[in-house]
Amino acid sequence: MNGNRFGPIPGSTILRAVAGRNAIVMAANVRIASVAKGIFRAAKDTDSAVFMELARSECNLNGGYTGLTPADFSKRMNQAAQDVGFDAWALHADHITVKNGDAAEIDSTKQLIDAQIAAGYTSFAIDASHLFDFEGKNVREELDPNIRITTDLARYIKSKMNGKDFGLEVEVGEIGRKDGSGLVLTKPEEAVTYIRALNESDVWPHVLAIANGSTHGHTYDALGNVVEQLSIDIPQTKAIAQALRDNNLHVGIAQHGITGTPRDLINLHFPKGDIIKGNVGTFWQDVVFNVLKVYEPALYRNIQEWTLEKYRPLNPGKSDRQIFDGNCKMAIKEFFRDLYSLDERTEYAIQSMTYAECLIFFRAFSSEGSASLVRKAIQ
Numbered sequence: 039m040n041g042n043r044f045g046p047i048p049g050s051t052i053l054r055a056v057a058g059r060n061a062i063v064m065a066a067n068v069r070i071a072s073v074a075k076g077i078f079r080a081a082k083d084t085d086s087a088v089f090m091e092l093a094r095s096e097c098n099l100n101g102g103y104t105g106l107t108p109a110d111f112s113k114r115m116n117q118a119a120q121d122v123g124f125d126a127w128a129l130h131a132d133h134i135t136v137k138n139g140d141a142a143e144i145d146s147t148k149q150l151i152d153a154q155i156a157a158g159y160t161s162f163a164i165d166a167s168h169l170f171d172f173e174g175k176n177v178r179e180e181l182d183p184n185i186r187i188t189t190d191l192a193r194y195i196k197s198k199m200n201g202k203d204f205g206l207e208v209e210v211g212e213i214g215r216k217d218g219s220g221l222v223l224t225k226p227e228e229a230v231t232y233i234r235a236l237n238e239s240d241v242w243p244h245v246l247a248i249a250n251g252s253t254h255g256h257t258y259d260a261l262g263n264v265v266e267q268l269s270i271d272i273p274q275t276k277a278i279a280q281a282l283r284d285n286n287l288h289v290g291i292a293q294h295g296i297t298g299t300p301r302d303l304i305n306l307h308f309p310k311g312d313i314i315k316g317n318v319g320t321f322w323q324d325v326v327f328n329v330l331k332v333y334e335p336a337l338y339r340n341i342q343e344w345t346l347e348k349y350r351p352l353n354p355g356k357s358d359r360q361i362f363d364g365n366c367k368m369a370i371k372e373f374f375r376d377l378y379s380l381d382e383r384t385e386y387a388i389q390s391m392t393y394a395e396c397l398i399f400f401r402a403f404s405s406e407g408s409a410s411l412v413r414k415a416i417q
C-alpha cells in the first residue's frame with residue numbers, strides 16, 4: 039500500500055480538515071465489499087472525502103459476520119480506490135468493542151489492532167462504552183473503566199503506529215442502550231468528563247461517538263415493519279457539542295446508526311459541524327439485497343430461507359419480515375462465494391444504485407468539496 043497514491047490517508051487528516059466546516063464525512067460500513075466502487079465513484083465526482091469501515095463484529099481475525107479479515111477488507115478497499123482513482127479516504131476500524139475489559143479480552147483486542155495496523159488501517163474507533171461503573175459516586179467514577187481501557191488501547195495504537203498519524207474515535211454512552219423508560223442518552227457532563235480525562239492522559243480523540251437516540255440498523259413499528267428513524271435527539275446532540283466547546287475540548291461528534299434517518303431531515307436539521315462523521319452501514323446492505331431480489335431471485339430466496347430457518351427459533355413471536363431484516367447480515371458469510379461472484383449486470387446495478395444513493399447522502403451531509411480540503415491539508 040505504501041507508495042500507492044490511492045491508498046488510505048490518516049483519518050485524522052480528514053477529520054481535522056472538515057472540523058468547523060458544517061460538513062459531515064460519510065463513513066460507510068461496507069459489509070458486502072462490492073458497493074465500495076460505487077461509493078468511491080460518487081465520492082470522486084462530488085469531491086467528498088469518505089471513511090470505509092467495518093466493526094469488530096463485522097470483520098476480525100476470524101472474518102466476523104462479513105467473512106472478511108482486516109487484511110481482506112483492506113485489500114478490497116485499496117483495489118476499489120485504485121480502480122476508481124480516488125485518494126481522499128481513510129480505512130477505519132469501527133467499534134473495536136471491549137465488553138468486560140478482562141486480560142483475555144484486552145489481549146485479543148490488541149491482536150486485532152495488530153492485524154488492522156499490519157493491513158494498513160489509518161483510523162480506529164475504540165468502543166469501551168459498555169464499561170460503566172453503576173456504583174460510581176460521581177460521573178468520573180462511573181466512567182472510570184471506560185476511561186482506563188480507552189487510554190490503554192489508544193496508547194497501544196499510538197505505539198504500534200510508530201509515529202504515523204491516525205484518526206481516533208472514542209465512545210461514551212452505549213448506542214441504542216435502553217432502560218425501563220427508553221433509550222439512555224449521553225449527558226453533556228459525561229462527554230466533557232470523559233474527553234477531559236482522556237486528554238489529561240495524553241489521549242486526543244478527533245471524534246466522540248455518543249448515545250443520542252439512534253440505534254444501529256433498522257427501526258421497527260409494533261408489527262415489525264421497518265419505519266423511518268426519527269429518534270435522534272438533535273437538541274441533546276447540540277448541547278453536548280456546545281458543552282465540549284465551552285470546556286475548550288476539541289473533538290467532533292460521530293453519529294452512528296444513520297440508516298433509516300430521512301435524508302431531508304439530515305440535510306435541513308442535523309447540526310453539521312457539531313457532527314462531523316456519519317456512519318451508514320445497514321443501508322448499503324439493503325442496496326445489495328434490493329438488487330438481488332430482482333436480479334438474482336433464486337439466490338435471494340436461498341438467503342431468505344437460510345436466515346429464517348436459522349433465526350426463527352431464536353426469535354419467537356417476531357414476524358418473518360423482522361427476523362429476516364434483523365439477521366440477514368449473518369447470511370453474508372454463508373453466501374460469501376455467491377455474493378462475490380455475481381454477474382456483470384448485477385454488479386452494474388449494485389454499483390449504480392450505490393452511486394445514486396451516495397449522491398443523496400453527500401448532498402445531505404454537505405460533504406461536497408471536503409476531498410479538496412483534505413488534499414489542501416496534505417500539501
Ligand SMILES: [Zn+2]
Pocket residue numbers: 133213254294295317
Ligand atoms: Zn456504530
